[in-house]
Amino acid sequence: MEAREQAAWAGGVVRALREEIGRAIVGHEEVVHDVLVCLFCGGHALLEGVPGLGKTTLIKSLGQVLDLVASRIQFTPDLMPADIIGTNVLVPEETQQAGAGAESRRYVRFQKGPVFANIVLADEINRATPKTQSALLEAMQEQTVTVGGTSWRLDPPINVLPTQNPIEMEGTYPLPEAQLDRFFFKLALGYPSASEISSIIDRTTGEPPAPLRKVVDAEGIRRLKALVREVPLAGHVRDYAIRLGLATRPGTEADTDLVSRYVRYGASPRGPQTLVLAAKANALFDGRLNAGFDDVKAAARQALRHRILFNFEGEAEGITPEQVIDDVLERTPAVQE
């Protein structure tokens, strides 16, 4: 297939995915787009939003349209790592000789946990203890699970989509910055508008909607993921992504006044890395053959907001990461003189 046709195919797949998911999810088009970017870039997205905004529905819909295995884990304080990754259990082995003389032997068998799925919804991940959180995060990063000295490889694609509730912080274990940095995107779900709520009510209080159709199979997903990485990106666009990342760090030449005053730690190298990859995906999903400055800018908020850590003054002033990112975008020239 020629390059243009491949790009057109990719754009068409993503459009179809969005339309099909849109049948189940009202609104949140940008979040759906960003989840797809994460999916085809091989990253994981942390979803943040109050209950009832359709996070679980989104993940389930994604599983249906992609023909992938989706699972959901409700994180609670007493959740153990084994509850996520699985555990060894003793299983009796039946012998050929039945009857009184028959011997009953038992052996250990690995019982896979819910992490063995392609799309894992880790609901309210900040309610579990750090030990349990890190078990999931290890699976996310390494895509393997080791139990009792045996490593089990997870079937790709693996996309973990944890959710966080920004309210009710009592008795929670917020994710440490090091673990937050592992997420490709952090997506914020806002409240739907009145018209969207009206659509939600129409859809959920009438006849049950028709099941979602499968848009793309595992092979298609693999091809699309490979195609994203083929999208070329000019050197000066890459430099721009790097400068954006650097600008979020206080004490660098590129930092802004807001950053130097309120930010304690800025984006790690994963920040620009994410920006470049997401820019490529954005360009491809748009049916274009190369990524540009606008594609980088479009990914900046999602890619950088969880990588910015405020100092005391920033916390006290109530500065948000979005303010800092917007400031950085405004003050960082696309082309350096």
Added chain:
Amino acid sequence: MHGRGQNGARPGRANMSDLRAEFKFRVARLRRRARLDLLLRRSTAGLFFGLLPGLVAASLAGTITLPVPALPLAAASAAAGLAAGAVSALLARVDRRRLLIQADAVLGTREVISTALELERKPGGVFTDAILEDAAGLLARTAPRIILGRRRLVLAPFALLAAVLTAAALLFPVDFRALFPQRTDQEKELAQIGENLRQKGEKLAEDARAQDLGRSLELSQQLAQLGRDLADRKITPEDALDRMSDLESGLSREYRLREQLVQPNASGVPGTSSGEPGQPGDSSPGSGDQGQPGSAEAGKDSGQPEDPALKDLGDALDQLRRAQRDLGGKGEESDQAQVPERPRRQRGPSTAEPGQGLPGGDSGPSGRPGQDQGRSGQGQGKDSEERPGESGGSGVGSLPAPQKRGPASDIIGGNRGPGLAAQGSAGEGDSTRLLARALPEWTGSKLPEEAILNSYSQQAESELARDEVPLKLRQAVKEYFTSIGITK
């Protein structure tokens, strides 16, 4: 043609080398155009800056003698500037990457063209061919002028103007010395006079401010302002003379007032009281009555210590009069040799008030003969002498002075001298009447009040004794002095 397929057609998509060649060709064309723009810009700038020395040389050619003729100098300078601009443009590097980023920005092509530049050097990827094709197509469809923008030769009009001016300067040489004539000696002297007056006025103003003398302060400031205006050539010498005349009157009056307070027996205004009668009570009979014109040394001859502020005032007056004299000589020397006599005061019959001298610079070298002849026995020596150097006026008082002194409380200021009656009959000569009911302001005088009042009381009694004074007025004067507790 570079990178073109056969018959100039766009290269086939499958032919990678053709695609690269086509893209390179388009970029090279854009680059050549950019260099041409740069060449024109820098050459224009070089020409402009090269023309400037030529313009200066051509402009000065009429004024000074140049070591090299202006025309070859201007031509060589312009040529050198032009060449320097052109060479710098040819040596400058036209950055392809920057050029293509600009193309992307202008065309809004989302970095397709600049990405193609990088892909052109790299081995092909999935999208390389398509991007190169797109970029080459975009560059082919777009005129370089659109990408590079309108050619703006900002300095071109200035270069043209400089060339025209240079040519004009060469054709019509101008001697700049003729445009800026130097100040004449006379103007310099006027400026010096003004400066002197300003300094004196400011010094006087300081003293007046320190002593809280309102009228003196006002006069001093006027004097300083006059000096400034004269130094800055804001006023004509004629106007300056008018203002000086007014100021002189005021300062004279002020001087006399203060002198009387400091030295009740002194009444001569410096340099003005040529032969003016002295104050009653002075103990050098005869010495002052002769009125030696032009030699007065008022105050000093009396042996009394001179008040510094009074001296300053006297100096200022001297200065002003000198300036008047000088200015009259400078400003009107073409018309007349001397400063015309200015009406500094009203002059009435000398009988009006006995013993009143004429203050100010109008007392000429001849003084006021005859005025000081009366009452010689009262000894008004110090008052009758002029201050040194103040003999510039023309003698105005050729008439005998009044025989009697007038009431001192009635006439204090103006041109009244001390209360000595001069010889002469009433109704002759000039005099000035000024009525001072009270001292205008606090002068800082430490003179005992009783001394003045006693003197005034005696004068009042003698005057009251005259037959001409109506009875009812006699009573009023008597009541006045009785009320203040002096007259018994």
